[in-house]
Amino acid sequence: MSSTKVTDRLRAARSELLKEADIRVVQNQALIDDRRKQICDAATELFLEKGFAATTIRDICARSNVNQASIYDYIANKNDILRRVLNQLWFREDVQMLPEILADDSIPLQEAIERFLRQSWKVKRKGTLLAYRCIPHLLPEDRKALRIREAALMKDLSDQLHRRLGLTDEDPRLDILANLVAFLQAFGPMRDWLHRDLPDETIIRTVSAGAAAMIEAVKGT
Amino acid sequence: MSSTKVTDRLRAARSELLKEADIRVVQNQALIDDRRKQICDAATELFLEKGFAATTIRDICARSNVNQASIYDYIANKNDILRRVLNQLWFREDVQMLPEILADDSIPLQEAIERFLRQSWKVKRKGTLLAYRCIPHLLPEDRKALRIREAALMKDLSDQLHRRLGLTDEDPRLDILANLVAFLQAFGPMRDWLHRDLPDETIIRTVSAGAAAMIEAVKGT
DNA sequence: GCATCAACCGGACATTTGTCAGGATTGCGC
DNA sequence: GCGCAATCCTGACAAATGTCCGGTTGATGC
Structure with missing residues (x-):
């Protein structure tokens, strides 16, 4: 691969x-x-x-x-x-996807996630919110297109995580982690009604650190 | 407190x-x-x-x-x-809230989260989905009730985390963590269209382990 | 000043929607 | 079997909605 x-x-x-x-x-x-x-x-x-x-x-x-x-x-x-x-x-060309960032090994895991979330929250906040809210209103064919795209993204993301962690065999938890990180992309947009007083940067850094720890935790079985 | x-x-x-x-x-x-x-x-x-x-x-x-x-x-x-x-x-009496579980120190962090997610996903799946999807349709007064409830929950949760981690002074990241864990409650329900092939137990355990690692990571600054 | 045509818009259509008035029906006590 | 109160439902209303017909406007080229 x-x-x-x-x-x-x-x-x-x-x-x-x-x-x-x-x-x-x-x-x-x-x-x-x-x-x-x-x-x-x-x-x-x-x-x-x-x-x-x-x-x-x-x-x-x-x-x-x-x-x-x-x-x-x-x-x-x-x-x-x-x-x-x-x-x-939602399908913006100008936001790097996480697997792209992760492909560059000179960027540490946490920093990669941080960069991803920062870009995404700055420029895709509305798109994320809209996507999560409007999926039920899409026609079946459109939902299918979305799913295909998302599945491809998840596959690449879990591959990158696999590589980063230096694992040798398959681990189903990688898929879950990939989905989790993608889900965290929606954290800021979806819950901003609850923590509007905290600065975005603090949130981004805390979430990134948390996500990185979450991923690293898989290495220790 | x-x-x-x-x-x-x-x-x-x-x-x-x-x-x-x-x-x-x-x-x-x-x-x-x-x-x-x-x-x-x-x-x-x-x-x-x-x-x-x-x-x-x-x-x-x-x-x-x-x-x-x-x-x-x-x-x-x-x-x-x-x-x-x-x-x-969504307001079910028969599901323990996370702060309640965390108050019992004999239960390790990860296990507490695991128990919370397991209960919640088994019995509140629909409620969670519905809540996240229908918030925009609620009247302002209802949204306010929701917010009050959620804020109280977040406060207690971050208090419990504070206690568990043995921190002495305030840390704004605890609020974020509390919100994150609450957000993870929606992970299973909201993304089940993407990982319907993985068994729930695997997901619950992976997410709980991840969340615990995320929380512990705060201790190491 | 006129013909032409691209762009604009007033007003209407069929349908669907939330809501409910007022009559029809049921079951119970005697 | 009768009267009465509680429950049910037929049918309708006004308002709102997605859609678009067919006419109007305005600029451009001659």
Whole structure:
């Protein structure tokens, strides 16, 4: 299981976006991009405030200043908006995934996790929240795409952990650890209603140290 | 900060249920209890399957075999159903809270967490899932009740950890750890779509060991 | 100044939703 | 068998929602 292979699988999984409808009413591509950004920005705010199901097209139109009829010249339907928002916020190209960081052995485990969480919380907070909250509203095919992506990520992550710990044989606990670390990515976003008074940096460092200890603990059987 | 005081605060927080409306149409209390159970059971399933907002009163009536008009003789409205369901599943009296278990020093840290997670996952799985998913749909006052309860729990938990670790002065990281452990309660329920092939016991033990290591790691600065 | 066409929008549609009034039904005491 | 109170349910209402038809506006090229 060479390192390039890992990267390939990751890259493949990464391109596994949710399928966005294409609409051929408006032709000016720059305009389309503009309006879609307006729409998705408004939708993101609203989905986070009120949830997907409780947000109406009218809400989105009002906040984005797009006409209720015109909005269908830019998006196919409400679910299409959710897909676009998730593609933007959850499948971000500009955030390194943890296995990528871990592949560089010059970075200690704890520091790697720290870097991962810091990036993720800074730039993907909303996306994480949205993903965890909106999974039930996705269509089965979209949920499948998500699962494929996540499974590939987990596989690479557990491979990297395996390598880092210098284990020789399989250990099912690695899968659990991989899932745990991924889950911790949601800790900050999901529980910020409870510890809004603590500085993010303190949280990031404590969680990273904890995660590293958790992983190291596997070495001692 | 005596141990009895801790228990008092916990008991107080525990009684902080969400307020259920009382309706004075039907008088037979046994009947009321029966019907409410039917309704809440059906609602629980549906909320988990389709989410709160996407579930209609008609859905609940159909699955619970309660008439669409009669249902309002037993519950006040849709939100009232959610409150009752959460009171049943999330505020359970029959699951020990972690601070209670930790108060008994004869139980090692890891084993205490293990016991907590095992109980919680066996009996509160649905409740946990529901709570995390439905918080956005609660009315502000209900969310406040939840937050009060959770804050009290976190305070006690971090006190117990403080005591267990034998620390002498305050450490803000204890709050974070307390929140982390509480968050891990949701790990099994929330990510079971990804590791359905691993046996629960393996997961519980790995997570508990990890959590214990995470906590111990604080001692070594 | 006019024709053309891309972009915009007023208003409406069919449906679904939460809710409940008021009549129908049931079971019980006598 | 009758009367009565407790429970059930038919059917409806107003409001809200996703969607989009068909007309209007405005800029551009001539």
